[in-house]
Amino acid sequence: MSPATLLVLLAVATGAWSAAAVRLHRGHDYERVFDRQEADRVEALPGQPSEVGFRQFAGYVTANESHGRALFYWFFEATHDVQNKPLVLWFNGGPGCSSVGYGALEELGPFLVQKGKPEISLNPYSWNKEANLLFVESPAGVGFSYTNTTKDLSQFGDELTATDAHGFLVNWFKRFPQFRGHDFYITGESYAGHYVPQLATKILEGNKKAHHKKDRINLKGIMIGNAAIDASSDDRGLADYAWDHAIISDELYGSIKKECTFPEDGPESGPCNQAWNEFFGSMRNIDIYSLYTPACTDTLTNASRSNSWKLAGTPLTRIHHGRPYNTYDPCADYHVVDYLNRGDVQAALHANVTGIPYAWTPCSDALTDWTDSASSTLPAIKGLVDAGLRVWVFSGDTDDRVPVTSTRYALRKLGLATVKEWREWFTSDQVGGYTVVYDGLTLVTIRGAGHMVPMIKPVQASQVFAHFLDGNELPATPVDATAA
Secondary structure, eight states, rough: HHHOOOOOHHHHHHHHSOOHHHHHSSSSSHHHHHHHHHHHBBBOOOOOSOOOSOEEEEEEEEEETTTTTEEEEEEEOOOOOTSOOOEEEEEETTTTBIIIIIIIIIISSSSEEOOTOOOEEEEEGGGGTTTEEEEOSTTTSSOEEEEEEEOOOOOOOHHHHHHHHHHHHHHHHHSSGGGGTSEEEEEEETTTTHHHHHHHHHHHHHHHHHHHHGGOOOEEEHHHHHHHHOHHHHHHHHHHHHHHOOSOHHHHHHHHHHOOOOSSSSOOHHHHHHHHHHHHHTTTTSSSTTSSOOOOOTTTSSSSSSGGGGOOOOTTSSOOOOOOOOOOOEEEEEEEHHHHHHHHHHHHTTTTEEEEEEESSSSSSSSSOOOOOOSSSSHHHHHHHTTOOOEEEEEEESSSSSSSSHHHHHTTTOOEEEEEEEEEEETTTEEEEEEEEEEEEEEETTTTOSSHHHHHHHHHHHHHHHHHHHOOOSSSSSOTTTTT
16 A cells, blocks of 8 residues: 555545645655654554553654754644544643653643653643643754854853744644644743744744745744743742742841842842742751652662752743642652653654763753843733734742742733632632733633643643633532542
8 A cells, every 4th residue: 555545544544635735746745645644653652551542653753954953742632532632732831841740741731751660651630631732842952952063052042042942832733744734733831931922923023024825834823831920029029929828037038128129131240149948948958849748869769860950940940840730740850851761752753863971850950051042022912812813821820939929010010901800710629720811812710720730630630721722711610529
């Protein structure tokens, strides 16, 4: 059977390509696309359940040809109705942390790494039940993504990361053209408060320059969670939230308020930075990303293993080093490290094909500098609102790294009119959180969730995600959990 015939059967089986598209691309290009997709097809992962009910692909897509920068992606088709489900791209933060390690394997992807077992299990609350789900390790130097130009690793910042992400996306659609017409959304958490609106802005700019409709990306909206979007608001809320939740002393709080000016742009004073060092030092024995769940301690993990990538850093750096929570193993990061550094896993994922000279880590030590970081992405977010995109911001309310207090301070600066007042929303018969609808933007809190919302509150997170995609408000009244 020829590749073209196989592809026609595949298109019929999945419904991903119309009959007209099959006729249009039946020649050489069609076969080339089919072969390239099949080369990235992940047949099965070590320790994976035998029947998963969806297809998955992984591999590299060029972001910058002249420098040899390639980004690693992992793509999961939806569990059903693939041809009609939207396409959703997810980013984790950092800057420099892996969307594959965190988002895909600890939070919202179809698989979860198991504690004490060389296996992965199906995530019953995976977001690919609602959408075709794409994860990418960005920028080059993060996870399995790489560059052939070493000096690149010291030159990444917001602008270059957004440019490469856009280049990756353009080329990814060339590899998977059947998804080009799908409704497309960009989502993420933490420093993705930079990645997501900046990439969305690049897409809108690219769409304006496109000569043909087929060259445009069908961007419909963005959703960001516990997101760093305004440095002044982030830092002010960081201190206020910690004091209000009895984490820091009156004296330390007073010192921060006295010495720090929370400028819109520019550095703080030496005494302010000293107070921040004391602030982070005071939280060394708890999880700043989830205040009321166990931290990963030496008792829970092998103390001889390196934990250099766990350091929280300063108020403006290393925003995303989250821990798993609650019924999850607080040290799950270590199990993901073990799994993704296995040769058989990398072979199955078509990863590390160039022999990267360092091990896979959740957050990259290969990036030696971050050259530019916008003090605020509020202007970009406002531009997306003005462009008519769907914009949702969600916040787990037990996170003290980018707390809900910071998010509310930041969104207040947008000056958007309130369309629907603050109210509670429900998961079954319980309050899931609170929501307020502004003119062009929806804020949702998730009650009891930390920085990595889908990990500790997977039911509520998947509920928020589904309502975001549908453009529907979250339920305002409880549903009797015992009702038939």
